[in-house]
Amino acid sequence: MTRGVTLDWKTGFEIELMAPPGLSRRDLAKATAKRVGGTVERFFHPQSEPSAVEGRPVFENLTPGFRVRDGRGRWVASFVDDLTLQRDLDRARAPLAEWRRIVADDGRLLRLVERHCDPDTTGDATLEPLAALFGTEAQRHEAGMVRVADANGRSVAIDAPLPGERERPCEIVTAPIEADHEAVLEGLLADARGLGFSVPVEGATHVHFDGEALCSARAIAGLVQVWTHHGEALKRLVAVNRACVRLGDWPAGLAELTAGQAFAAMDWAEAKTALGGVGLSKYCDLNLMNLLTGRAEKHTVEVRVLPASLDVARLMAAAGLFEGVLGWCRDREPGETTPGTMLELLMRSPMDDVARGLWLEQMRHDKAAFT
Known part of the structure; x- marks a missing residue:
């Protein structure tokens, strides 16, 4: 039997899929829970979206999410909405x-909702505990909306019907995987394939690599240099979905900061402070923000340029490529130069041999793009 790609890094995957008409992400959560002998918990999933209202750049949302735990109570995966999936x-x-x-x-108001309201509440009564916190009563409107305002009439939150098939988008968010990555992913994707889930028009896969080994000025400087030199070629190699949104470049100041000798001499605490001042965002090709927030449960470097897929071999190969690059x-040794070509990058990166062979073969098929 041919060996597949093996990953050594602790990783978490976020795979964007679409339920067929008539089904939802809850159906996939139930299928996974049945397979692992576990349970499904409903929870509030926070998201944000741009707002057309003057003075309010974003609206914060809570949408229905479904968390699967196995028979021993361990988190397996969550199945949540992604507002970028529209078409x-x-x-x-x-x-x-x-x-x-x-x-x-x-968003602070929605943290109150998460803390004091019950995601399993049926009907339109979810926000009644929030209204009680503000000493008011929930206001119901004919369109099905429920509004909570404070004693001065200022809006706090609105509960409204979820429009336009928004039960169908499904981002599978895995628990961190330390071993047997292929088997874990194949189980989840087989559940999705069995229900007829598909790849969305805007779909992407995000891979979170444990960030502990990258917490040095030297490693971050190397990553910025590699992506600056080879980012476009790497995106072309993995066939980034050009319809995907919320991708993009780092702020220009990052390359300038990390190229200097002063940055190279910083310890990690100093480097974090410096990185926090260049205007980083999570919505870019490689998200470094999670290294700066101090959240132990998500201390990662997030690769956001991989296309969505129901093919576990394809996802494993892509993750193996970036495991090698990271x-x-x-x-990287002090003063070590960045590989000058994609071929050199693949050969010098400590990646799984099967993954290396797959990507070298891909480059041979598309010689014009990588010369």
Whole structure:
């Protein structure tokens, strides 16, 4: 039997899929829970989206998410909405009963909802505990919306029917995987294939690599140099989905900062402070923000340029490629030069041999793009 790609790095995957009409991400969560002998928990999943309202750049949302735990109570994966997935949906379709979202213009208010309201509440009563916190009563409107305001009439949050098939988008968010990555992913993707899930028009896969080994000025400087020199070629190699949104470049100041001798001499605490001042965002090709936030549960470097797929071999190969690239950054010696060509990068990166062979073969098939 031919060996597949093996990963050594602890990783988490976020795979964007689309349920067929008539099914939802909850159906996939139930299928996975049945396979692992576990349970499904409903929870509030936070998201943000641009706002057309003057003075309010974003609306914060809570949408229905479903967390699967195995028979021993261990988190397996979560199945959540992703607001960037739009083009596969019939926006004129009427909302389904019990599928609602909660909207506010301040994420702190939604943290109160998460803390004091029950995601399993049926009907339109979810925000009643929030109204009680503000000493008011929930206001119900004919369109099905429920509004909570403070005693001065200022809006706090709105609970509204979830529109236009928004139950169908499904981002599978895995628990961190330390071993047997292929088997874990194949189980989840087989569940999705069995229900007829598909790859969305805007779909992407995000891979979170444990960031501990990259917490040095030397490693980050190497990563910035590699991506500056080879980012476009790497995106072409993995066939980045050009319809995917929320990708893009780092701020220009990052390359300038990390190229200097002063940055190279910094310890990690100093480097974090410096990196925090260049305007980094999570919505870019490689997200470094999670290294700076101090959240132990998500201390990662996130690769966001991989296309969505239901093919586990394809996802493993792509993850193996970036494990190798990040490994070069981790192992980079002081003063070591960045590989000058994609071929040199593949050969010098400490990646799985099967993955290396697959990507070298891909480059041979598309010689013009990588010379």
